[in-house]
Amino acid sequence: MKDPLVIFTPSGKRGNFPVGTPILTAARQLGVDLDSVCGGRGICSKCQITPAYGEFSKHGVTVRDGALSEWNSVEERYKSKRGLTEGRRLGCQATVQGDVVIDVPPESQVHKQVVRKRAEAREIVMDPATRLYYVEVEEPDMHAPSGDLERLVKALSEQWGLVHVEGDLRTLQMLQPALRKGAWKVTCAVYHGDGLGPARIVQVWPGYYEGTIYGLAVDLGSTTIAGHLCDLQTGAVLASSGLMNPQIRFGEDLMSRVSYSMMNPGGHKEMTRVVRDALNALVSQIAAEARIEPALILEAVFVANPVMHHLLLGIDAVELGQAPFALATSGALTLWARELDLDMHPDARIYILPCIAGHVGADAAAVALSEAPNLSDDLVLIVDVGTNAEILLGNRDKVLACSSPTGPAFEGAQISSGQRAAPGAIERVEIDPESKEPRFRVIGCEIWSDEPGFTEAIGAQGITGICGSGIIEAIAEMRMAGLVDGGGLIGSAAQTGTTRMVEDGRTHSYLLHDGSAKGGPRILVTQGDVRAIQLAKSALYAGARLLMDQLGVDAVDRVVLAGAFGAHISPKHAMVLGMIPDCPVEKVTSAGNAAGTGARIALLNSAARREIEGTVGRIQKVETAVEPRFQEHFVAANHIPHKTAPFDLLRA
Ligand code: FES
Known part of the structure; x- marks a missing residue:
């Protein structure tokens, strides 16, 4: 039978x-x-x-x-x-x-899928580099002497087929008590690395370990540091936390930090110390939120722009401030947590994604891992908007990358009433094209400013300023309402027909919020604000356009806005300003913090690390600083939306 x-x-x-x-x-x-x-x-x-x-x-x-x-x-x-x-x-x-x-x-299932919220996002399949193994180890025998570690390694080989496993000094220090307490049964956390070198025993628990092991994915930005604590067996995000990068006191943007390093001997060491301290504050914050011991964090993945990458590693970033923008290494790195002074498990492995180029870092590599332009049939433009915009363009045939110096205006800096996106900041703006009257929404308040109950809803927090997405919408709405011309000049009260125009010497400002009447500061959109946004958006557009030139295309199939700021930009207003090349507005989507997602993918799937290392090697880098056409595109893009390129949305 x-x-x-x-x-x-x-x-x-x-x-x-x-x-x-x-x-x-x-x-x-x-x-x-x-x-x-x-x-x-x-x-x-x-x-x-x-x-x-x-x-x-x-x-x-x-x-x-x-x-x-x-x-x-x-x-x-x-x-x-x-x-x-x-x-x-x-x-x-x-x-x-x-x-x-x-x-x-x-x-x-070991290789289970981790749910991602966006429909178009790629799936995360579990394949962690650190895994748990329960083993029964032979007891010592005077007649066949061998060490406890050797018998543990033998048990891992016989019971799990792990052929090349090593332990470090710390393994030896914890092994004997664990074996005896567990009556010769232990659970080991084993880090498999890239599969080429030996696997390493990270932790040994007596008996069967019923707890969870954790990994941390960190997006180390120049302004903010964001971390996600993940269960290394299920992939679940158990806690997320963020804090400001304290290096801001050395300079708002990256180049100021490089200058600080150039002008202050030993300055880079100071910056390394404060960023590592901040990372430790993040670890303890996130561990407290999840109610776990930081020592149970056995792995971490970091992504960062090149300057932050170097400063994290304790490398002076001075070479990144001048041509040819040489990185100390563009390759991926695997380090011990203790090498970076990180307060987690002392033998935790830290994986840092490869950098694409001197201005396009491991954060852009993480965006490429998350959004996978190299697997796309469509020609996709991905812009990660920050103080430096990192831009990827391509499809499965070819992917190009560059970075563009947008400056901090998109984050609310250099704007007269600007502030970071936080409760109290104006984040959405509409201007009636007939009456020229504005209405707006404020972070932390559910209703629009012209709706009944707004004053009560805004509460004690009040209106404190305008954030990056708010100023973009305000200027785009001003353009659509005829308050700003194509050259970016704000019209006078007589020219625009609204008493909201405030004369300011030889220029004019638009009164968005009359603070004296409704509490909080007066919020104006000044000529200087418009100029700052013009410069930032021209840099972004010129970078994207340069990549399109290199690829020999005049249009893209879709645009992905990445980054925390990208998540809040309204595609329509971005188009009106000409921040990104013209494209059907429904083809513009937000990927949220794609760099953070890429870090999480690399944390949960070790094969993804090999994949992005290969992909980065094939991405063609374009250096905006030495490309003469960048300047041409920049000047043409200063117009709103653009001097020559058609933007159908504004005409409609
Ligand atoms: Fe069945 Fe562990 S494999 S209970």
């Missing part, structure tokens, strides 16, 4: 197995993704499956008892002590008795 047929879903893998074969064994033989930490001892419950007992017929599966073995004592004990969801069995204990369909639920 033929052996029973076992079919696994959702993979569809199938095979015949002798009666008595454990489901976990069948899964492994077929290459089905079924998790296990305890190696089939009925301890970890990672191998849970949902069987559909039965015979196969044209009606599907008929439920029938006896396709799997009865519950054995190990499974019974597990269920009575810890409970099992109705209908679930432990795959390592249940054995094949007849034809059966076995469903492997997502939480039992």
Whole structure:
């Protein structure tokens, strides 16, 4: 008689197995993704499956008892002590008795997908570099002397097939007590690295470790530092936190920090110290939020622009301030947490993504990993908007990258009433083209300024200023309402027909909010504000246009706005200002913090690290600082929306 047929879903893998074969064994033989930490001892419950007992017929599966073995004592004990969801069995204990369909639920798959919120975002598939292994180690024997570490390594090899595993001094220091406390059974966290060198034992716990191991994905920006704490087994984001980069006191933008380093001997060391202190503050903040010990963070991934990358590493960034903008290294790095003075597990590995070029850093590489232009059929333009815009353009044939010095205006700096995006800041603006009267929305308040109850809703916080997205919308709306001309000049009261124009010497300002009447400061959009935004948007457009020239195209299929700021820009207003090349407005989407997402992908999927290292090597870099056409594009883009390029939206 033929052996029973076992079919696994959702993979569809199938095979015949002798009666008595454990489901976990069948899964492994077929290459089905079924998790296990305890190696089939009925301890970890990672191998849970949902069987559909039965015979196969044209009606599907008929439920029938006896396709799997009865519950054995190990499974019974597990269920009575810890409970099992109705209908679930432990795959390592249940054995094949007849034809059966076995469903492997997502939480039992090693390579499970992590849910991402955006429909068009690429999936994150779990393939972490650090994994847990439960092993039973031989006891020492006077007649066959070998060290505890050697017997642990042997157990990992025999029970898990790990062939090249090493331990460090700290492993030795924790190993003996752990083995004895656990009665020769321990759980090891093993870091697999790139698969070329040895795997390394990071931590040893006595017995079966039931807790969670954690990883941290960090986007180290010049203005803000954002971190996400992830469960390294499920991929779930357990806590997210951010803080201001304290290096701001050395200079708002990157070049000021490079200048600080040039003019102050040892200045880079000072900047390294404060950014590492800030990272430690972030670690303790995020660990407190998740109520965990920072020592349980076993891995971290960092992405940063080239200057922050160097300053994190303790490398003077002075070479990045002058041509040829040489990086100390453009390659990916794997370091020990202690090398960067980070207060997490002392043997935690820190992976830093590769840099693309002297001005296009590991943060842009992370955006490329998250948005995958190299896998796109469409020609996609991705702009990560910050004090420096990092721009990628391409599709599966070719990807180009550059950075463009937009300055801090998009973040609310250099704007008369500008502030960072925080409660109290005006973030949305509309101006009636007939009456020229504005209405706006403020961060932290749900209703528009002309709606009943606004004054009460805004509460004590009041209106404190205008943030980057607010000033972009304000100027774009002024342009559409005829208050600003194509050259960026604000008209007078007589020219525009509104008493909201305030004369300011030889220029004019538009009164957006009369603070004296409604509380808070008066908020004006000044001629200087318009000029600052013109410069920033011209730099952004010129960078994108330069890449389009290099690729020999006049249009792109879609635009992705990345970065925290990109998430808040209204595509329509960006188009009206001519910040980005013309494109159907519905084809402009926001990717949120794509650099942070790229860091998370690299944290949770070690194969993605190899993938981005390969991709970065193929990205063609374009240096805006030495391209004469950049200046031409910059000047033409100073016009709103542009001197020559058509922008259909504004005409409509
Ligand atoms: Fe651990 Fe089944 S593999 S309980």
